[in-house]
Amino acid sequence: MRKYIYTIIAASITMGAYAQxxxxxxxxxxxxxxxxxxxxxxxxxxxxxxxxxxxxxxxxxxxxxxxxxxxxxxxxxxxxxxxxxxxxxxxxxxxxxxxxxxxxxxxxxxxxxxxxxxxxxxxxxxxxxxxxxxxxxxxxxxxxxEPKDSFKPIFLNDKERATGANIIATTEKTLDATIKSYGISAFAGFISPDVRILFPGYEPILGKDKAIAFFNSMISKATLKTTKVDKAEGGDLAYTYGIAALDYKADLRESFNYVFVYERQADHNWNLIAMVFAPAER
The missing domain is CATH 3.10.450.50 (Nuclear Transport Factor 2; Chain: A,)
Known part of the structure; x- marks a missing residue:
C-alpha cells in the first residue's frame, strides 16, 4: 500500500514537471x-x-x-x-x-x-x-x-543578442520619428497585412486595411517610449513594450501600455504583426 502511494506521488510530480x-x-x-x-x-x-x-x-x-x-x-x-x-x-x-x-x-x-x-x-x-x-x-x-522552419544559433553571445535587440529598438525609434513627421498614417509603412490590434472597447481589429482605417478615424498623433526589446534567437520575431501617448481627434490624450510584436520580412525589414494598447496609470 505504501509503495502504491509513493508511486502516485511520484507520478504526480512527474506530470507536474512535464506540464507546459x-x-x-x-x-x-x-x-x-x-x-x-x-x-x-x-x-x-x-x-x-x-x-x-x-x-x-x-x-x-x-x-x-x-x-x-x-x-x-x-x-x-x-x-x-x-x-x-x-x-x-x-x-x-x-x-x-x-x-x-x-x-x-x-x-x-x-x-x-x-x-x-x-x-x-x-x-x-x-x-x-x-x-x-x-x-x-x-x-x-x-x-x-507553426514556424516555417527551425533554426537556433549555436554560438550566439550576449553582444550579438544586444546587436539584434538594437535593430528592433532602432526600427521602433524610426516608427516614432516617422509618426511625429507624417502623422498617424505613418503606421501604414510598418504594419503587416495580417496585423492584429487589441484596443480597449473594440473586438480585435484584423488586417492592415482595417488597422489603418481605425487609426485614421480616431487618432491624430502618437508618441512611443520603448521600455524593453526582446528579439528571438531565430531572427524572425521580436517584441517590445513601453508607453504610448495617443492624441485622439476629439482633443483628448490618453496613455497606454503597449506591446508590439514584429516579424522580419523577406526584404529584411521588420513589420508589426500584433499591437496591444492597454490602459496605463500615470
Whole structure:
C-alpha cells in the first residue's frame, strides 16, 4: 500500500514537471496556455501564476509588475476564463505568443495577450495583459501558426543578442520619428497585412486595411517610449513594450501600455504583426 502511494506521488510530480513542456511548436504553446487556464479555474490565481509565470514575468495591472509578487498579494480568484485562438512561435522556439477572448464572471469580456518564453524546456509566462470590450459579436477563427522552419544559433553571445535587440529598438525609434513627421498614417509603412490590434472597447481589429482605417478615424498623433526589446534567437520575431501617448481627434490624450510584436520580412525589414494598447496609470 505504501509503495502504491509513493508511486502516485511520484507520478504526480512527474506530470507536474512535464506540464507546459516546450518542443518549439505553437501547438505546445497553446497546450501550455490551456493548462494555465485550467489550473486557474481549479486552484485559483495564486497557484496558477506561481506555477506558470517566469521569475521575472510581468502582468500589466494596469502598469507592469512582477506576476508572482502581484498575485501573491491578491485575493484568490477562479472566475477568469480564456481561450487561445491565435498563436505564433519563433523558429528558434525560445518564445512565442498567444491571444484570444477572456471572460470574468458572467458579464465582463475582453481579449488577452500573453508572451511566453521557453525556460529549461518549459513554457513560462513572460508578459500578460488584456483589453476589455462588450460581449463579442463575432466568433474568432482559430489560427495556430507553426514556424516555417527551425533554426537556433549555436554560438550566439550576449553582444550579438544586444546587436539584434538594437535593430528592433532602432526600427521602433524610426516608427516614432516617422509618426511625429507624417502623422498617424505613418503606421501604414510598418504594419503587416495580417496585423492584429487589441484596443480597449473594440473586438480585435484584423488586417492592415482595417488597422489603418481605425487609426485614421480616431487618432491624430502618437508618441512611443520603448521600455524593453526582446528579439528571438531565430531572427524572425521580436517584441517590445513601453508607453504610448495617443492624441485622439476629439482633443483628448490618453496613455497606454503597449506591446508590439514584429516579424522580419523577406526584404529584411521588420513589420508589426500584433499591437496591444492597454490602459496605463500615470
Amino acid at each position: 513542456k516546450s518542443d518549439g511548436s505553437a501547438k505546445s504553446l497553446v497546450k501550455a496556455e490551456t493548462e494555465f487556464a485550467e489550473t486557474l479555474a481549479k486552484k485559483g490565481t495564486k497557484s496558477a501564476y506561481s506555477d506558470f509565470a517566469a521569475s521575472d514575468g510581468l502582468v500589466f495591472r494596469p502598469n507592469p509588475v512582477n506576476a508572482k509578487d502581484y498575485y501573491r498579494a491578491q485575493p484568490e480568484a477562479k472566475d477568469v476564463s480564456w481561450t487561445p485562438v491565435y498563436a505564433r512561435v519563433s523558429r528558434s522556439g525560445d518564445w512565442g505568443f498567444t491571444t484570444g477572448p477572456f471572460k470574468v464572471g458572467e458579464d465582463a469580456y475582453g481579449q488577452y495577450f500573453s508572451v511566453w518564453k521557453a525556460v529549461d524546456g518549459r513554457w513560462k509566462l513572460a508578459l500578460d495583459l488584456g483589453v476589455s470590450h462588450n460581449k463579442p459579436l463575432n466568433k474568432a477563427d482559430v489560427q495556430i501558426i
